[in-house]
Amino acid sequence: MTVSGSRRGCSTSCAARAVGWRTTLSFRRVLSVAVLWAALMLVRSAAGAEPGDGLTAKEKTCNDNAAAWFKKNWPDGKASTPNSRSTATYASHYHTTREKCFILGVVNGVSYSWQGTLHTVTKQLIDLDANRAYATFMETNSRQSVCIIEGRQCEAQGQWDMLVRALYFEDETAKQEALKQQK
Numbered sequence: 001m002t003v004s005g006s007r008r009g010c011s012t013s014c015a016a017r018a019v020g021w022r023t024t025l026s027f028r029r030v031l032s033v034a035v036l037w038a039a040l041m042l043v044r045s046a047a048g049a050e051p052g053d054g055l056t057a058k059e060k061t062c063n064d065n066a067a068a069w070f071k072k073n074w075p076d077g078k079a080s081t082p083n084s085r086s087t088a089t090y091a092s093h094y095h096t097t098r099e100k101c102f103i104l105g106v107v108n109g110v111s112y113s114w115q116g117t118l119h120t121v122t123k124q125l126i127d128l129d130a131n132r133a134y135a136t137f138m139e140t141n142s143r144q145s146v147c148i149i150e151g152r153q154c155e156a157q158g159q160w161d162m163l164v165r166a167l168y169f170e171d172e173t174a175k176q177e178a179l180k181q182q183k
Contacts, residue, residue, distance in 0.1 A: 059094040062101035065128050066092030069103060084111035086120075092128075093169050101128045102168050125164055135164055 055063070070077075074088045086109035093102050107122040118141060125135040137160045138146035147154040149167070154160050165171035 056094075058096075058099075058101075062094035062128070063092050065101055066090060066103045069128055070105075083113060084109060086110070095168060095170060097170070100130075102126065102134070103128055104164065104168075123160070123164075125168055134168065135160065 070088070070090050077089070078085070078087045080086070086107055088105055088107050090103050090105045092104075094100075095102060103126050105122075105124050105126065107120075107124075109120045109122075111118045111120075120141075121137075121139045123135075123137040124133055126133050135149040136146055137148075137154075137157060138144075139157065144156065147156065147160050149160065149163050154163065162177055166177070
């Protein structure tokens with residue numbers, strides 16, 4: 001999967017673009033972002049780095065490239081039309097073993113029509129250097145519609161979150177949970 005630089009003309013392969021990125025502050029969404037942030041801080045502290053201090057050149061470049069990518073695609077973190085609105089958030093991580101810079105985008109959107117209100121949550125993990133989506137999760141009105149990691153189907157948002165933390169954000173606790181579930 002590739003991610004186009006434009007918000008228009010997107011297919012389901014880049015679901016984040018199809019709905020726009022929107023952050024609606026529900027408890028579950030805030031909790032999942034908090035868990036991801038905590039996992040990133042654990043990885044950084046295990047590596048002996050303080051948040052904001054002691055970044056390697058590759059980590060700093062990754063963070064800078066992720067911020068530039070996000071600003072290019074979501075200048076103010078919001079998008080809206082007369083019938084919809086969306087916001088986006090992101091987290092970046094330089095994976096030392098894979099030597100890749102990943103960005104995890106979370107988009108929450110709401111649209112209105114004569115059929116009712118549609119709430120959409122989209123998460124996409126992108127390798128910034130290759131401009132390739134590794135994982136996509138999309139949920140509409142609390143019903144999962146897409147859950148894919150490296151071309152394989154996943155079962156639920158919790159599994160998607162855990163595998164992304166384990167495989168791409170180098171979270172040792174998530175790796176152990178994933179191994180337990182495979183048994």
